[in-house]
Amino acid sequence: MQLIEGLKRRDLRALAKAISLAENDPLKAEEVFGEVISQPPMSFKVGLTGPPGSGKSTLIRNIVSRAVEENMSVGVLAVDPSSPFSGGALLADRLRIAIPNLDPSKVFIRSLSSRGHLGGLSPGIVVSVKLMDYYGFDLLLLETVGVGQAEVEVMYLADLVGVVLVPNLGDDIQAMKSGLMEVADLFVVNKCTLQGAEKLRLELESLIENSPRFQNALWKPPVFSTDALTGEGLEELWAFIKNSPRDENFLKLLEKKRKRQVHFQIYQSLLNYFRLKAEDAMKLLSLDYYSPTVVRELIKKILEGREEE
Amino acid sequence: MEKGKVRILIAKVGLDGHDRGAKYIAQALRDKGYEVIYTGIRQTPEDIVKAAIQEDAQFVGLSLLSGAHNQLFPKVVQLLKEKGAEDIVVFGGGVIPADDIPFLKSQGIKEIFPPGTTIDEVVDFIEKTLKDAAH
Ligand code: B12
Ligand SMILES: Nc1nc2c(ncn2[C@@H]2O[C@H](COP(=O)(O)OP(=O)(O)OP(=O)(O)O)[C@@H](O)[C@H]2O)c(=O)[nH]1
């Protein structure tokens, strides 16, 4: 309750603590922040995803600094992986994103751990994004963990998804089969001064041009070449991001996306509920072997637990 | 303190570039199950306090080998107080002469870990602090 009032007062510490609650206990946070999560989406959300080390955080740093120059406020949620062994995490996106001496009321950066979640984000991310949205930023940026080919949840949370690639990770067959390719609203070929960058850009363009998905499509993802260290190509990328919310075709796309976002939010919440139940049920039995009987027994326990509530 | 994952900000304050110790501690704490936010080198006390609040860290661990600890460590504690975040526990490590430790503690730095510190000593400190706060 106190936290909600803090959020309304636009108290940064309340926002930070509210996000902790969402990450620690998404289901409880849903209850506590019911009023917040049922608000319609407000801020424009841009997600960046792509393989480890491709330059997502460094690009975000560039985007943040351009947005601030234009007097916009920016919120960033950046996810790094948790350790499968200890459950701990070393969160270091902030190290690349943070710019010294920025006004904290204009730029809010929060590092999150994936906490074992496999979709590229975190179990509490839906509620955390809602909280950031409610607090209100002109621009909300989401960075996924370094991803492979299948972690595509960011498409259900961001309005505009950028897939950040670097040269020499494979050829156009990799590009064709990867789920990442389907979530992109735009591509960034980062580290564009490296050998192979131009080839990658041409391959992507030809793939988009010839892909059955994009025949007569409302939206064909553009490809940007950037160097996040020197800032090369950032002007064009930023202009595109900034102008998309006014693009007619993008707005049509967004309408569809927002429906998908709602479905995902509810689905994610159900998954959190049953995941916790499953974890509790696992503690009740001694699990020495894998068999359909064991699984049925556990499911029975989960459902029994449900009726008690 | 509330339950959930313990979050610890490990920060290199000031112009000192010696970062081996800080990186070692950051990784070791991750391996002990904590969520560690590592800021990297050359952070001002203002940046560190801002980060600690945004990250909702329960602890801030400062690392300094250059000798400026008597100025910079107390500054972090003071700025946290100004922001109403004095509940965040500040501790530190690095090349810090034993003679300076009483002064630093009097300034609100909860514990100091000099060269040779083992990770278990740091974990004991964190767990004890959490336990005391729970009472
Ligand atoms: C390696 C080293 C370097 C490397 C640094 C590489 C790097 N990226 O870190 C290089 C060669 C670059 C270097 C350069 C310099 N160095 Co030098 N360096 C050392 C040396 C030999 C070892 C430091 C080290 O890495 N130890 C290993 C790590 C694991 O130990 P640690 O950092 O102490 O951390 C442990 C504890 O202190 C503690 N800890 C540390 N931080 C934290 C934080 C928390 C939260 C916790 C809980 C614990 C904790 O836990 C760790 C594990 O036990 C020390 C001498 C020494 N014996 O300490 C000098 C020393 C630190 N350097 C010194 C100096 C003067 C310099 C230079 C200024 C030299 C020059 N004139 O150019 C430069 C400055 C560099 C800079 N940009 O700041 C002096 C500092 C003098 C002082 N304090 O008054 C020292 C003490 C040497 C000396 N006796 O004169 N140095
Ligand atoms: N040469 C070059 N290096 C870059 C560029 N962008 C980022 N880097 C470097 O690449 C490394 C990784 O950059 P990050 O921004 O941390 O990459 P990331 O995608 O956020 O990495 P993860 O979060 O770990 O997946 C850093 O050393 C950056 O300095 C670029 O355009 N050119």
Ligand SMILES: [Mg+2]
């Ligand atoms: Mg990153």
